[in-house]
Amino acid sequence: MDIKLDIVQSHQRISPYIHRTPILTSLMVNDLSGAELFFKCENFQKMGAFKMRGATNAILQLSDEQKQKGVVTHSSGNFAQALALSAKSLGIKAYIVMPSNSPEVKKKAVKGYDGIITECEPTLEDRERTAAQIQQEKGATFVHPYNDFNVILGNASVGKELLEEYPDLDLIIVPVGGGGLISGVALSAISFSNKCKVIGAEPYNVDDAYRSLQSGKIEYNQTTDTIADGLKTLLGDITFNIIKNHVEKIIRVTEEEIVEAMQLIWERMKIIVEPSAAVTLAAVLKSKQEFKNKKVGIVLSGGNVDLKKLPF
Amino acid sequence: MDIKLDIVQSHQRISPYIHRTPILTSLMVNDLSGAELFFKCENFQKMGAFKMRGATNAILQLSDEQKQKGVVTHSSGNFAQALALSAKSLGIKAYIVMPSNSPEVKKKAVKGYDGIITECEPTLEDRERTAAQIQQEKGATFVHPYNDFNVILGNASVGKELLEEYPDLDLIIVPVGGGGLISGVALSAISFSNKCKVIGAEPYNVDDAYRSLQSGKIEYNQTTDTIADGLKTLLGDITFNIIKNHVEKIIRVTEEEIVEAMQLIWERMKIIVEPSAAVTLAAVLKSKQEFKNKKVGIVLSGGNVDLKKLPF
Numbered sequence: 001m002d003i004k005l006d007i008v009q010s011h012q013r014i015s016p017y018i019h020r021t022p023i024l025t026s027l028m029v030n031d032l033s034g035a036e037l038f039f040k041c042e043n044f045q046k047m048g049a050f051k052m053r054g055a056t057n058a059i060l061q062l063s064d065e066q067k068q069k070g071v072v073t074h075s076s077g078n079f080a081q082a083l084a085l086s087a088k089s090l091g092i093k094a095y096i097v098m099p100s101n102s103p104e105v106k107k108k109a110v111k112g113y114d115g116i117i118t119e120c121e122p123t124l125e126d127r128e129r130t131a132a133q134i135q136q137e138k139g140a141t142f143v144h145p146y147n148d149f150n151v152i153l154g155n156a157s158v159g160k161e162l163l164e165e166y167p168d169l170d171l172i173i174v175p176v177g178g179g180g181l182i183s184g185v186a187l188s189a190i191s192f193s194n195k196c197k198v199i200g201a202e203p204y205n206v207d208d209a210y211r212s213l214q215s216g217k218i219e220y221n222q223t224t225d226t227i228a229d230g231l232k233t234l235l236g237d238i239t240f241n242i243i244k245n246h247v248e249k250i251i252r253v254t255e256e257e258i259v260e261a262m263q264l265i266w267e268r269m270k271i272i273v274e275p276s277a278a279v280t281l282a283a284v285l286k287s288k289q290e291f292k293n294k295k296v297g298i299v300l301s302g303g304n305v306d307l308k309k310l311p312f
Numbered sequence: 313m314d315i316k317l318d319i320v321q322s323h324q325r326i327s328p329y330i331h332r333t334p335i336l337t338s339l340m341v342n343d344l345s346g347a348e349l350f351f352k353c354e355n356f357q358k359m360g361a362f363k364m365r366g367a368t369n370a371i372l373q374l375s376d377e378q379k380q381k382g383v384v385t386h387s388s389g390n391f392a393q394a395l396a397l398s399a400k401s402l403g404i405k406a407y408i409v410m411p412s413n414s415p416e417v418k419k420k421a422v423k424g425y426d427g428i429i430t431e432c433e434p435t436l437e438d439r440e441r442t443a444a445q446i447q448q449e450k451g452a453t454f455v456h457p458y459n460d461f462n463v464i465l466g467n468a469s470v471g472k473e474l475l476e477e478y479p480d481l482d483l484i485i486v487p488v489g490g491g492g493l494i495s496g497v498a499l500s501a502i503s504f505s506n507k508c509k510v511i512g513a514e515p516y517n518v519d520d521a522y523r524s525l526q527s528g529k530i531e532y533n534q535t536t537d538t539i540a541d542g543l544k545t546l547l548g549d550i551t552f553n554i555i556k557n558h559v560e561k562i563i564r565v566t567e568e569e570i571v572e573a574m575q576l577i578w579e580r581m582k583i584i585v586e587p588s589a590a591v592t593l594a595a596v597l598k599s600k601q602e603f604k605n606k607k608v609g610i611v612l613s614g615g616n617v618d619l620k621k622l623p624f
Contacts (some may be wrong), residue, residue: 044336098549
């Protein structure tokens, strides 16, 4: 299996349907951090998050018969929108199972992309049960938001684009939720660089990935009390396996550090990122010594926030 | 007098000190407007607004003796920051007269750039009186925020950059406050295009420029009750003269239309713009028929907002 070729082909496959997002820099934030930072702006991606890449790659790999019956997923937010929009632009149906407590702005967006929403209880069990039911009733193909190799290969294009424009990056920092983004970026790092390491950033309050790396098995969160609502999900077996082998370490940050980094990005860079994206800069600012004078790619994973509920 | 050469030389002069800002597009906003829009992101400019261009050009034209004694200006916000930052990076003093009711975030920013602030009453008379006093006491050179030909020539680079990247623009829309930006862009339009027209956008509540074009003389505002705090100033004789000759028309927008356009830019484009910048898109969305199928440059003049005081 040739991972590099898989990533290259996935990138080609999805390119007509995604934005090649800009990479921004800020002298001011460089000064503050002591590192040279390159912000990959997936907040500017279609529907506002990197998830568009993985969703599109997964759908494009379906057979014609599968396409006719549509796709189904469960997602608390950005992946739901991504699958709905990819499906819409390819003319197929998307059934979206969303926890009843998902942010209203995200439900509205899914509907805007013609996604067919079924609400469920906000537990992993009920999400999976409801999705399985739709799979059976409609014959729709289930696409997992992150624990799916085609999704991971689509997301890998984020790392590939970063390394194409800045081949000498020392590090790339990526938020860790279910691990679908960081495992894709890690596969790109080993494929397109001979020195670039990948580091994860995660809120203390949902540090399941950090603890999983410590214990060697997938750990669970006792609570999901974090402002970074995209990072509450657990690792899957596929993503955990890639992270274990190819991610250097995971840096944990507090809720205050996330909000501070988010405010810094908004105020100084004038771009809108969601809390889940800001964990990356929070991790750099917290561990300055580690990043000092390094060239660091920062993956700003998304920008879907409810402007009526800002933390500052 | 060769305006085109003046603009080219001013652009060269300031280039080492300013950002060449990106020009963003949004399929979603194009769909909404029925036009093809090219957003010139001066919100990403140093200190967050186009004013950096004019301020830098004015300072770079000073003699060594003048530089030694510093510069002084009165400004309610962005120009204050711009002059302070330009002066700082060139190692000279900037005395800034600010109305006592200026947003706290803007005063803080001026101090951050080592600007020496003197507060005054929020009237044009007191601003001018206070600045004149400092001029006399310190021997500092007064730089007017907009009614200064070097400032206008510096600002003209915004239009030049737009037309370099998109030579076939039909229109450029620019916010109108004191007129320093729109007159610069209008001079670039006649210099670098043989078809591009320039249109102004202005809040109804401070529509002095609109009324000035109607009456043929500089009109005043009875109130300055608008969310677009950068657009409260009156035209000067230099800017009015250029606007009269080279600006096609001015479109007026309501406060609601400004907030709606601002929210659209934040939510859909994921970038932070101030209300004064959003008047441009508000004007396009209000007069769709006029812009239909046209290629339109939109000058997003700045992004300095107080995140604690958002209108949505």
